[in-house]
Amino acid sequence: MALRPKFDPETHGLNKKFRLTKYTGLHGGGCKVPDVLVKLLHELGSNQYHDEQYIGGMIMPRLGIGLDCCVIPLRFGGLSLLQTTDFFYPLIDDPYMMGKIACANVLSDLYAVGVTECDNMLMLLGVSSKFTEKERDTVIPLMIHGFKDSAEEAGTSITGGQTVLNPWCLIGGVATTVCQQNEFIMPDNAVPGDVLVLTKPLGTQVACNAHQWLEQRNDKWNRIKLIVSEDEVEKAYHDAMFNMARLNRTASQLMHTFNSHGATDVTGFGILGHAANLAKQQRNEVNFVIHNLPCIAKMSAIAKACGNMFGLLQGTSAETSGGLLICLPREQAAKYCAEIKKVEGNQAWIIGIVEAGSRTARIIDKPRVIEVQTLEDGTVQSVPPTTT
Amino acid sequence: MALRPKFDPETHGLNKKFRLTKYTGLHGGGCKVPDVLVKLLHELGSNQYHDEQYIGGMIMPRLGIGLDCCVIPLRFGGLSLLQTTDFFYPLIDDPYMMGKIACANVLSDLYAVGVTECDNMLMLLGVSSKFTEKERDTVIPLMIHGFKDSAEEAGTSITGGQTVLNPWCLIGGVATTVCQQNEFIMPDNAVPGDVLVLTKPLGTQVACNAHQWLEQRNDKWNRIKLIVSEDEVEKAYHDAMFNMARLNRTASQLMHTFNSHGATDVTGFGILGHAANLAKQQRNEVNFVIHNLPCIAKMSAIAKACGNMFGLLQGTSAETSGGLLICLPREQAAKYCAEIKKVEGNQAWIIGIVEAGSRTARIIDKPRVIEVQTLEDGTVQSVPPTTT
Numbered sequence: 001m002a003l004r005p006k007f008d009p010e011t012h013g014l015n016k017k018f019r020l021t022k023y024t025g026l027h028g029g030g031c032k033v034p035d036v037l038v039k040l041l042h043e044l045g046s047n048q049y050h051d052e053q054y055i056g057g058m059i060m061p062r063l064g065i066g067l068d069c070c071v072i073p074l075r076f077g078g079l080s081l082l083q084t085t086d087f088f089y090p091l092i093d094d095p096y097m098m099g100k101i102a103c104a105n106v107l108s109d110l111y112a113v114g115v116t117e118c119d120n121m122l123m124l125l126g127v128s129s130k131f132t133e134k135e136r137d138t139v140i141p142l143m144i145h146g147f148k149d150s151a152e153e154a155g156t157s158i159t160g161g162q163t164v165l166n167p168w169c170l171i172g173g174v175a176t177t178v179c180q181q182n183e184f185i186m187p188d189n190a191v192p193g194d195v196l197v198l199t200k201p202l203g204t205q206v207a208c209n210a211h212q213w214l215e216q217r218n219d220k221w222n223r224i225k226l227i228v229s230e231d232e233v234e235k236a237y238h239d240a241m242f243n244m245a246r247l248n249r250t251a252s253q254l255m256h257t258f259n260s261h262g263a264t265d266v267t268g269f270g271i272l273g274h275a276a277n278l279a280k281q282q283r284n285e286v287n288f289v290i291h292n293l294p295c296i297a298k299m300s301a302i303a304k305a306c307g308n309m310f311g312l313l314q315g316t317s318a319e320t321s322g323g324l325l326i327c328l329p330r331e332q333a334a335k336y337c338a339e340i341k342k343v344e345g346n347q348a349w350i351i352g353i354v355e356a357g358s359r360t361a362r363i364i365d366k367p368r369v370i371e372v373q374t375l376e377d378g379t380v381q382s383v384p385p386t387t388t
Numbered sequence: 389m390a391l392r393p394k395f396d397p398e399t400h401g402l403n404k405k406f407r408l409t410k411y412t413g414l415h416g417g418g419c420k421v422p423d424v425l426v427k428l429l430h431e432l433g434s435n436q437y438h439d440e441q442y443i444g445g446m447i448m449p450r451l452g453i454g455l456d457c458c459v460i461p462l463r464f465g466g467l468s469l470l471q472t473t474d475f476f477y478p479l480i481d482d483p484y485m486m487g488k489i490a491c492a493n494v495l496s497d498l499y500a501v502g503v504t505e506c507d508n509m510l511m512l513l514g515v516s517s518k519f520t521e522k523e524r525d526t527v528i529p530l531m532i533h534g535f536k537d538s539a540e541e542a543g544t545s546i547t548g549g550q551t552v553l554n555p556w557c558l559i560g561g562v563a564t565t566v567c568q569q570n571e572f573i574m575p576d577n578a579v580p581g582d583v584l585v586l587t588k589p590l591g592t593q594v595a596c597n598a599h600q601w602l603e604q605r606n607d608k609w610n611r612i613k614l615i616v617s618e619d620e621v622e623k624a625y626h627d628a629m630f631n632m633a634r635l636n637r638t639a640s641q642l643m644h645t646f647n648s649h650g651a652t653d654v655t656g657f658g659i660l661g662h663a664a665n666l667a668k669q670q671r672n673e674v675n676f677v678i679h680n681l682p683c684i685a686k687m688s689a690i691a692k693a694c695g696n697m698f699g700l701l702q703g704t705s706a707e708t709s710g711g712l713l714i715c716l717p718r719e720q721a722a723k724y725c726a727e728i729k730k731v732e733g734n735q736a737w738i739i740g741i742v743e744a745g746s747r748t749a750r751i752i753d754k755p756r757v758i759e760v761q762t763l764e765d766g767t768v769q770s771v772p773p774t775t776t
Binding site: 025026069070072074076077079081083084085086087088089119120122124129159160161162164165166167168170172174176178 | 413414457458460462464465467469471472473474475476477507508510512517547548549550552553554555556558560562564566
């Protein structure tokens with residue numbers, strides 16, 4: 001694929017040193033506050049977590065806080081309300097792509113429960129109080145356009161939202177759908193023998209950080225420049241950006257076709273954190289064991305060079321708008337991956353198994369790292385390991 | 389009413405100088421960015437503004453961005469999705485009451501369209517990165533409790549949300565409902581001869597600011613201290629806090645009983661700004677003319693002493709979680725006010741009229757200011773004007 005040209009502030013009339021990522025102290029999925037979140041969940045009553053309700057003669061599933069999306073039974077004929085919200089700070093410098101990523105990221109929570117049609121989106125926007133007027137009037141419309149274009153690509157639209165001034169630039173949204181029970185897949189039916197499929201490579205945070213170090217030519221760049229070239233970092237950053245902006249919609253549609261037993265999307269808590277959350281939700285006594293880690297090319301090498309800084313190979317590196325992690329019957333998984341490849345052109349990976357256990361998740365010692373790249377034709381594929 | 393004791397940081401183990409309102413540079417409804425919002429609306433396509441759709445053999449109303457709440461026709465038997473979001477920064481120092489206000493404020497957008505049952509709320513939370521750990525662990529649970537208690541009072545619950553670290557403390561939410569057409573009132577049917585009713589007094593921002601000046605004993609306090617006593621400012625702040633935390637739910641229910649022709653809630657753009665927005669939405673060629681301004685006692689005196697700073701008497705002073713501004717048939721308005729008083733004990737006021745015109749709003753020269761106070765029994769009432 002021809003690389004999207006880097007966002008050039010000067011062609012937009014901005015100072016050439018303008019960087020969107022400077023308008024925050026935290027980036028992307030890394031801005032989540034897990035310990036506070038845990039307390040918050042406690043405050044709101046963890047009994048809501050997972051439940052069933054008998055409404056209008058039907059047993060209706062209810063899903064509370066803790067996974068991606070809430071499922072609220074409605075009083076009308078077996079319908080449920082599914083909704084989710086997410087917002088965060090810029091982690092890349094291209095405002096248009098940042099808008100697309102924010103939109104893909106919030107929709108991903110619906111996609112994780114097999115919902116492919118979103119009835120409405122709200123957009124949440126924090127305009128940095130540190131923007132000049134010119135910066136504001138350039139950057140914000142680009143972000144909005146990106147968000148809107150992705151919403152259209154997803155077949156939905158944005159009706160409503162809130163915009164505030166804030167020290168840090170902030171973008172996110174709310175995605176809501178009303179649907180029947182057969183239109184969503186509760187994320188709680190994994191059985192021993194299932195396998196785990198992942199639909200996007202890991203390493204988005206590593207790529208964004210490495211790119212920032214390259215730009216700043218700082219000490220960290222000096223540490224990794226023996227391992228990766230500038231071009232490789234630029235390419236990884238570009239690939240990360242496009243992976244984050246990619247919708248998990250096809251991945252979600254195919255969950256129905258291939259009888260998925262439940263899924264989650266991979267974001268701020270890393271692959272292992274989200275696998276653990278999903279494991280905790282299961283009705284059956286199962287463990288998730290991850291053997292393979294598909295990573296944006298060169299990101300595992302960078303992560304290794306940085307010691308424990310990212311936790312990429314430990315599964316704890318934050319991702320933004322990551323792939324779906326899907327439980328599938330063993331005999332369906334390869335077909336699922338083949339079909340996603342046929343429809344979208346992109347590779348998905350069988351990364352682990354579901355075994356009997358006590359609802360936890362782990363990564364095996366020395367997991368296999370699969371290097372992943374976006375090709376000339378725009379599709380995402382594994383690449384043969386190189387010697388570096 | 390016995391005054392709620394002031395939030396005392398020391399009884400919570402915090403430094404006595406801790407003030408929640410210091411964790412933001414902007415307060416409440418004042419943080420909205422009207423010009424950016426206008427551009428945003430333009431970006432999202434103002435053709436969504438107001439429309440009808442023919443779905444499943446029914447004409448279904450659709451309401452886009454610009455008023456309080458969007459109305460999205462669903463594909464299921466005449467049902468509509470109504471939702472709204474709002475978030476802002478602390479404008480009072482009591483974290484529990486701040487949580488209640490944030491909840492009342494977001495629900496108010498549903499109440500404005502006559503929706504009294506909310507199917508789900510999401511809570512949006514920004515934990516100030518400047519909080520100490522102790523401050524965070526004290527303040528955030530109190531805010532969550534306040535939000536949750538008001539949600540329960542409203543007969544709904546919070547399932548989902550997002551929490552991020554942010555320089556400024558931030559709180560808000562999303563309120564969503566699915567209902568039939570007869571359960572909501574489109575805000576577009578005012579006719580000449582209607583009158584305008586307001587369900588909460590104005591002046592919340594003036595009260596919060598005056599209270600801050602009193603605490604800081606600054607120049608502005610020196611300017612107003614000849615006009616108001618410390619006790620009067622404390623009382624006004626207290627009244628403002630309770631008015632902001634009060635749900636507009638009864639006000640909304642009674643809109644159905646008394647055949648309301650549409651309503652809006654009064655927040656960041658002030659009474660005139662919201663009246664103008666509502667006027668713009670009308671199907672009929674009408675103007676809204678405001679004659680009376682019910683204000684928290686002493687706030688008009690402060691506003692006058694501060695020149696054009698607030699615009700309270702010009703109708704432009706920002707409110708947070710203000711009352712509903714309701715169009716009612718003339719013969720129903722007094723009955724509406726009497727009934728709200730009977731049910732809640734609180735006064736509502738006829739403040740203006742609807743006349744033939746070109747969909748604008750104005751305040752007459754020298755509007756009558758009605759001084760309003762919360763009484764010992766907790767109800768909100770007009771008080772006879774005093775000589776000050």
